[in-house]
Amino acid sequence: MRWPPPVSPRRRRLLTAVLFFALCSIQGSYSQRLVTLDTIDIFTTHEWFPSKPTVYFHCTGEDKVYLPDVKEANSVYTFKGEESWQPLTELPEKKCKRCGLYEEDTFKHDMYDEWELCSSDFKADKYTHFKQGQFNATFLCPNCTASSGMAHNQCLCFSFVRIFQF
């Protein structure tokens, strides 16, 4: 019977590098792109009666996310991102989601706007969606912009440090 030869230091270094690179890529590509609502200002309500609107956010194929605090037109609501109904959704890396803001009425659903929400629209963690006469909202997604790339680079850096230590 033959035992496998002991791993040479050179080989061990190579294996370690490969392992770290693999771990880094997994971490980079699996970073969650959670979208939260930062601020919203609705300019109108579609209610027929003088009652409070029921506003919700919805992406195709997902559950409605009700915004229980948004009741008055023309006032800016600011959120922490930690509210019970946050985050609004999670975005894939290279694919947009069709999402919108709606108002639920007794007899029908009214649309504020519906659009393609994309990871790549976020600049410096932030994306503003404005629709004339309807609403203005800012959304946050820290992992949609630099963060996943940065995490990857930090990881690479860490790998090099490890390689030179071995």
Ligand SMILES: *[C@@H]1O[C@H](CO)[C@@H](O)[C@H](O)[C@H]1NC(C)=O
């Ligand atoms: C960013 O991604 C990391 C890694 O998957 C995850 O733990 C974190 O919750 C994400 N943060 C946001 C705000 O999406």
Ligand SMILES: *[C@@H]1O[C@H](CO)[C@@H](O)[C@H](O)[C@H]1NC(C)=O
């Ligand atoms: C939309 O809201 C953001 C954040 O409150 C604000 O900075 C921006 O000026 C607003 N834009 C419009 C067109 O009202």
